[in-house]
Amino acid sequence: MSILNLTGRDRALLRAVAAGRCEIAPTSVPNLRVDGRWFCDQPRAHALLSAGLIARALGAATAVLTSAGRAALDDAYERTAA
Template identity: 45%
Template sequence: MSTHPNALSRRAIAMLKAIAEGRAELRCSCEPDLRVDGLSCCDQNTAHDLAHAGLVRAAVVTAPGRWAPAELTEAGHRALAGFPAAAA
């Protein structure tokens, strides 16, 4: 996955926004799964791509298979910077 903002799908942008808003968790593993608002994300392949691209990570170290709050990396913040905030 390219980290250039134009290369991100709308779904990837929505995932990054949810993470930035503190609404997401990652399951710590080599293929980290994502859930938003307590619900499993419908596109785990994109969640895996975001993690492998270095855009998101677990905010705390936890045992493999456990859920941890998700956070954007510096690269994730830069990738999301070109997109407007979600409407309230």
């Protein structure tokens, strides 16, 4: 997934992960919860996980923003500000 393909929903999810509001279910299918509720677009969450923009924190269900995710989010803000 390139940075140019990030949707508004993707950016909102990355912001929620960065704010510590997301969990990845500890199951074989890594479904995502935001504020304790299942995220409405699980295939998109899986795409962000596969792209390495978000990950599961070590030893916890907490989702974390990776350095690639932070760069993608920062770049998306720079593009909208320009």
